Amino acid sequence: MSEPLLKIENLHKRFGEIEVLKGVDLAMNKGEVVSIIGSSGSGKTTLLRCINMLEDYDDGIIAIDGETIGYRLDGGRRVRRREKEIALQRAMTGMAFQQFNLFPHMTALKNVMLGLTKVKGMDKSEAEALAERWLERVGLLDRRHHYPGQLSGGQQQRVAIARAIAMAPKLMLFDEVTSALDPELVNEVLNVVRGLADDGMTMLLVTHEMQFAHDVSSAVVFMHEGRIGEQGAPAEMFRQPKTERLADFLRNAKF
Amino acid sequence: MELQQFLSEVWIARNALIAGLGNTLAISALAIVAGTLLGILVGLAATYGHAALRVITRLYTDFLRGTPVFVLILACFYILSVIGVQLTAFQAGTFALALFCSSHVGEILRGALQAIPKGQVEAAKSIGLTFPQTFLHVLMPQALRQILPTWVNVATEIVKGSTLLSIIGVVELLLAVQQVIARNFMSLEFFFLAGFLYFLINFALERLGRYLERKVALPT
Numbered sequence: 001m002s003e004p005l006l007k008i009e010n011l012h013k014r015f016g017e018i019e020v021l022k023g024v025d026l027a028m029n030k031g032e033v034v035s036i037i038g039s040s041g042s043g044k045t046t047l048l049r050c051i052n053m054l055e056d057y058d059d060g061i062i063a064i065d066g067e068t069i070g071y072r073l074d075g076g077r078r079v080r081r082r083e084k085e086i087a088l089q090r091a092m093t094g095m096a097f098q099q100f101n102l103f104p105h106m107t108a109l110k111n112v113m114l115g116l117t118k119v120k121g122m123d124k125s126e127a128e129a130l131a132e133r134w135l136e137r138v139g140l141l142d143r144r145h146h147y148p149g150q151l152s153g154g155q156q157q158r159v160a161i162a163r164a165i166a167m168a169p170k171l172m173l174f175d176e177v178t179s180a181l182d183p184e185l186v187n188e189v190l191n192v193v194r195g196l197a198d199d200g201m202t203m204l205l206v207t208h209e210m211q212f213a214h215d216v217s218s219a220v221v222f223m224h225e226g227r228i229g230e231q232g233a234p235a236e237m238f239r240q241p242k243t244e245r246l247a248d249f250l251r252n253a254k255f
Numbered sequence: 256m257e258l259q260q261f262l263s264e265v266w267i268a269r270n271a272l273i274a275g276l277g278n279t280l281a282i283s284a285l286a287i288v289a290g291t292l293l294g295i296l297v298g299l300a301a302t303y304g305h306a307a308l309r310v311i312t313r314l315y316t317d318f319l320r321g322t323p324v325f326v327l328i329l330a331c332f333y334i335l336s337v338i339g340v341q342l343t344a345f346q347a348g349t350f351a352l353a354l355f356c357s358s359h360v361g362e363i364l365r366g367a368l369q370a371i372p373k374g375q376v377e378a379a380k381s382i383g384l385t386f387p388q389t390f391l392h393v394l395m396p397q398a399l400r401q402i403l404p405t406w407v408n409v410a411t412e413i414v415k416g417s418t419l420l421s422i423i424g425v426v427e428l429l430l431a432v433q434q435v436i437a438r439n440f441m442s443l444e445f446f447f448l449a450g451f452l453y454f455l456i457n458f459a460l461e462r463l464g465r466y467l468e469r470k471v472a473l474p475t
Contacts, residue, residue, distance in 0.1 A: 054377050084385060091383025101378035105396045105473060114392060115382035149475035160378075167382055 003066055005030045005202055006051070006171055011060035013046055020046045022226035023060070028171070031200045035213035035234075038223035039249060044206040047223070048173045051204070052095045053086050064092055064170060091119050094164030098176040100156040102148040108135060108159045109144040115167050134162040138192050154185030158192055165196065172196065174205035210253050214238050222246045261444045268435040275431025276452060278345070282417045282427060283456070285349050287410050290356025297357055298364025299390070312361065319358035324416045327351040332423045348420035352413050359409045360402075367401035368394060400471050407464030411457040418453075428452060 004027040013021040020043045028034055036044045049055045051062055053070045059078075062069040069089050071078045081089070102111050112131035116122045122130070135141045138158035140151075148156050157177055165172060174193060178186045190212050197203060197216050207213050213220055214234045221231040222245075230237065230246050241247040265272065301312040319327070331351040335342055342350065371394055379389040421430035432449040436442045 052381050054380060087380070087383050087385045090380055093381075095378075095381035097374060097378065097381075099372075099374050101372075101374035103375065103378070103393055103397075105400065115384065118388050118392065119383040147474050149473055163378075163382065 007063045009061045012058045014058050020226055030202050032218045033197045033203045033216055034219045035217040036206045036221045042223040043226045044223050045175055048175050048206055052093050053090055091167055093171045093173055094167055094169035095173045096161050096164050096177045098179050100160045102156050102160055104148050107145050107147055112163045112166050134166045138162045153181045154188045157189045161192055172201055172203045176206050264439050271431050275428040279417050279428040282349050283414045286352035286356055286413050290353040291360050293357035294360025297361025301365040302368045316358040316362050319354055324355050325419050327355055328419050344423045344425045348425050352416055356413050363402045363405045367398040371397050403468050410460050414456050
């Protein structure tokens with residue numbers, strides 16, 4: 001049996017007095033698409049941010065391809081890695097944010113190219129070709145010279161996804177990528193995500209789109225109060241929830 | 256005719272006036288460039304430095320911004336020599352203006368950097384940029400656009416502040432004009448000329464600022 005691509009063991013995260021993650025275990029194999037659902041405050045987003053080391057975590061292990069993220073174990077003690085190492089580890093995962101977070105002073109093309117030239121060390125023409133390929137993939141090649149301010153929310157999010165994915169991450173993280181969008185713009189983004197799933201991209205997504213989670217995921221994880229309440233195949237999870245909490249949550253969720 | 260007499264006096268004094276104007280431009284340019292560069296470091300330290308560094312930069316900016324430029328110039332000229340730093344009046348005065356400039360640039364830069372949404376840094380981090388890269392390619396270009404209008408204000412203050420160097424004997428434009436007046440007693444005309452030249456410098460700075468603003472404005 002091969003090592004899982006993402007392995008999380010006993011993950012704990014505190015914000016001051018409040019413990020947001022109270023021991024999360026999760027494993028994902030290459031090519032899997034896992035959706036995390038759960039009510040707000042259950043720790044979904046925090047979990048994603050820990051994987052990308054946008055938050056330090058207090059205890060436990062996050063490992064990608066066997067490499068512990070953010071910390072290394074030194075004689076049983078957790079030692080935070082150096083910033084430079086962490087920066088490189090962050091590039092192993094791509095992240096798409098709820099608020100897109102495109103760089104407003106760069107065109108769509110430059111947004112995608114920045115990481116390629118500065119982190120991957122590609123030369124300009126190589127980076128440009130790759131960036132154009134991904135912008136084409138998300139249907140925005142004709143908008144490559146537009147600035148974020150000239151794009152709709154859905155277009156911005158697609159550029160942001162292209163920016164993350166162009167870095168060829170081992171794992172793509174999606175943090176409620178459609179929550180900030182007008183309803184009519186949601187589908188264009190979901191279609192891009194669905195396309196990536198079909199390509200076999202390993203993806204972990206936090207979403208409120210239950211139908212989408214049902215359709216696209218190989219597994220669904222329900223988080224509740226900082227723990228994993230239940231996980232399983234989407235069909236079982238949505239049709240026959242084992243716990244009362246998930247049943248409750250699904251009753252109130254929109255499909 | 257009085258205008259003709261004024262013009263001939265200007266012609267006679269042309270070398271002194273040009274030298275004074277040149278000094279004013281040199282002092283201003285040096286102080287603005289050095290002060291801006293130093294101010295960027297100050298703003299960076301004030302925003303992202305460790306707690307101790309932030310306290311130090313806080314004291315630095317509060318002290319410098321709370322002190323009249325005039326006092327700073329006198330202090331740099333008289334006190335630095337006492338502690339063994341021998342500067343000419345030109346150097347000491349320019350240094351004082353640069354310090355003053357840095358405290359203002361540092362403060363406006365801090366404001367601009369803090370106003371950049373946190374998501375920008377997170378997005379930069381998530382594609383693997385280190386902090387220096389993030390600062391250079393993501394934060395600074397946004398902050399500089401933000402501070403441009405205020406920065407032009409600071410620059411014009413420095414040009415005006417350069418007149419105070421006349422007190423420590425630097426023959427910049429104002430002192431050059433005063434020396435000319437001492438010879439020909441045409442105080443009204445020559446002070447007007449000085450005022451007009453200062454206006455021209457600052458007007459040019461302001462136009463330059465507007466031009467840059469337009470040039471770097473982001474299309475929406």
